[in-house]
Amino acid sequence: MLREGTYDVIPIRPNEGSTGKMKPRKKFARRRTGLIMATDFPEIKWAIPGYLPEGLSILAGRQKLGKSWLCIDFAIAVATGGVAMGEVSSEQGDVLYVDLENGERRIQRRIATLFPDERTRPNLDRLEWVTESPALNDGFLDCLEDWRTSVLKPKLVVVDVLQRIKPAGNAARNSYENDYTIIAPLQQWATKHGVAVVLITHTRKGGADDPLEAVTGSNGLSACADATLVLDRKASGATLYVRGRDVPEIDVAMRFDAGRWYLMGDAAEVHRSDERAVILSMLKDAEDAMTPNEVADNAGLVRNNVKQLLFKMSKGGEVLKGSRRGSYIHPGRKDLYPTTDNRDNPITERSAGPGWSDNDGAGVF
Known part of the structure; x- marks a missing residue:
């Protein structure tokens, strides 16, 4: 046999x-299930724990949003054994950054932006750069293998951008088949050698309901990749969304400052906190009590979100109910405290204070 x-x-x-x-x-x-369950598999290797596992990852985002800065942050964190995104500790290893859109002059400027004082600049010898590369089907894997075997601990490869090494598709195949077939050998190489490979690409104009659907090209890219990261910016702020085979689904708020991206926490919680601040500021400066729709329209927020948030804030005493049914006021605006409830019944000064509430109509907007 x-x-x-x-x-x-x-x-x-x-x-x-x-x-x-x-x-x-x-x-x-x-193989029987019992044999598989009895097998001790090695732990997954991470370039950036929780975000970039070994294997192939796609990082997508709109043009000029800062995808390259994020990957440079990843690369420096791994090359120095430092911290990525302001808080994620990384194990040190060798990094290859294939930068096909910027020359060495711009690379130099970016490193100088991140570390303007040469005296405090970390040792970046384990981060190497490439500015020219063959296509994926024309020797790219051979070049990667040459790098892998020449360094002590190959850990991360960044390709900026995918389109520069992606060959033309086969006319006999559809776009999904072309993308999957083109990317699959790179995914197999990355998985076999335990190296994290990140391909930077763009998102479609107009976005999509599912972040993975927003990745430019066919679904073949995300289907072949071990993880997909989508960097986005909306009215509520910047977010990084991550989904993968071995990566728990993550949606975190991000902040960009002086060339660096920083994690801010769970996107929903951070943006809710930001919306709370906007609502309180608006109510504090208002000439009269405001309804949720009035707050939302003036602040440029989603009406239903504001309704739900104001209801929760009212329950917690962060805002008070106004004289108009379904309206709210800032607790510090004593001049707007209602003198009657929503049924035109007088209410006392005590009941009009921070603990005042009108159960009749609570939560009705």
């Missing part, structure tokens, strides 16, 4: 009377 890849190749005799050569037959190499 011969072994060929993950298959058993079993020679069989040709049919009786046949004069052809003996043709091997393939069959699956099967």
